[in-house]
Amino acid sequence: MSDKLKKYEKIDRAAVKITYGAAVSILAALLVWGLFLMVNFWKYEETNDAQVKEYINPILSRASGYVQEIRFNDHQKIQKGDTLLVLDIEEANVKLLEAKAALTTAKARLKVLQSNVKTSSGSSSISHAKISAAKAQLWQQQQEFARYQKLLEGEAVTQQQFENVKTKLEVAESNYQAIQNSFSVSQDKTQDVTAEVAVAKANIEQKKAALERINLEIKYAVITAPSDGTMGNKSLQQGQYIQKGQTIGFMVDKKQGKWIVANFEETQIAKMKEGQEAKITIDAFPNKSFHGKIESFSPATGSQFSLLPTDNATGNFVKITQRFPVRIQFTDNDALLEKLRAGMNAEVSIPKK
Known part of the structure; x- marks a missing residue:
């Protein structure tokens, strides 16, 4: 029995030493760790x-349309200018043809109006020339009327002859007034046609702007990477309709x-x-x-x-x-x-x- 007791005593002493050593090591580690934290x-x-x-960065669509092609995958590395998405442009092509036809029509109308301006301006020039002739004729009839009026007072002409001269004077006055009115109308018409020319030119610029807008829509139908980076998750499907300004994805x-x-x-x-x-x-x-x-x-x-x-x-x-x-x-x-x-x-x- 004494040998067994001695054996147990040795085991207890060894366990105490191990426990004591472990406790001292843990305490030292805690002190070092605490000192390190204090220094930090x-x-x-x-x-x-x-x-x-x-x-x-969000990548936005600058045009509306149906998705025709998707050329990127989730987490794909991309470079600036790489094509990411292609929209269907068939409808835009039809609009382009309509816009070109509208522009051609507007240009043709402008040519017609410019021709009308020349015609109206020529008529105005002719009317102006007729005014001078009518004025001269009126002056002649006025002089004739004054002579016959004096002759009538001296009873050198008959009343009928005087009235014939007076009638010719009235006809000359009416003719002169009519030609003046015709000249004024021709001038107004020229101004009206000139104003229509200005409107036609503005209409042409409007048609050009519409054509340019459609060309931009066709250009924007191809969406490219704005810079180098990596795409995020792909959330679009082929055939999906997207709106102008819609986010098609995100890139880092x-x-x-x-x-x-x-x-x-x-x-x-x-x-x-x-x-x-x-x-x-x-x-x-x-x-x-x-x-x-x-x-x-x-x-x-x-x-x-x-x-x-x-x-x-x-x-x-x-x-x-x-x-x-x-x-x-x-x-x-x-x-x-x-x-x-x-x-x-x-x-x-x-x-x-």
């Missing part, structure tokens, strides 16, 4: 409320680059400044650290840009620490940056200075 807290401002950001714009938006508490940003260095860790790549610098600070807290910002004047005030979005630009030229995607979570540390 003393040296850095940190936040885990941060994400990778990229410009996500490669040329705009990537950056970090870190939401620091308002108590952390007092000593931060633009251009300050930052250390970035992405959750998807925990063993890799990236470097960046502060590019700008938001002009207001994040809550102020929400659809319904909180109003502390309601009387139900609860003081909550606000956060300010801080934009941080990557300064690395690491190939791993290409693997970063918008929305990835990150942690950001900024040295206190």
Whole structure:
């Protein structure tokens, strides 16, 4: 029995030593970890409320029509100018023919009106020439009438002869007045036709604009990539009708680059400044650290840009620490940056200075 007791005592002593050693190791690890956190807290401002950001641009249709071809797939890499979508343009081609015919008709009408202007202007010139002849004839009849009136007073002519001369004078006056009226009417007609010419020219410009608009619709029927990037999800189907201004998809714009938006508490940003260095860790790549610098600070807290910002004047005030979005630009030229995607979570540390 004594040997068994001694054996159990040795086992108990060994278990106590192991437990004691494990407890000391855990305590030491906790002390080191706590010391590390204290040093970090003393040296850095940190936040885990941060994400990778990229410009996500909507691609809009500038024309209406039925989808004839879809030339992109989900998450496909594209380059500027690549064709993404083709709309059916058969209806637009019919409108184009109608617009061309309307323009031809308008031009033909303009030629007719311009010819009418020349004809009316020629008639006006003839009427003006006739006025001079009628005026001369009237003057002659007036002189004749004055002579016969004196002769009648001296009884050198008969009353019948005098009345014949008087009638000729009245005819000359009427003829002169008629020719003047005809000249005035011809001038008015010329002005009217000239005004119609101006209207016809304006109508031609309108038809040209309509034709140009249809040509633009045909051009816009081919929707191309506005820049280099990667497409999002495809939500269209062939044969689907889309409206002008409708979003056909979204693309991540490669040329705009990537950056970090870190939401620091308002108590952390007092000593931060633009251009300050930052250390970035992405959750998807925990063993890799990236470097960046502060590019700008938001002009207001994040809550102020929400659809319904909180109003502390309601009387139900609860003081909550606000956060300010801080934009941080990557300064690395690491190939791993290409693997970063918008929305990835990150942690950001900024040295206190």
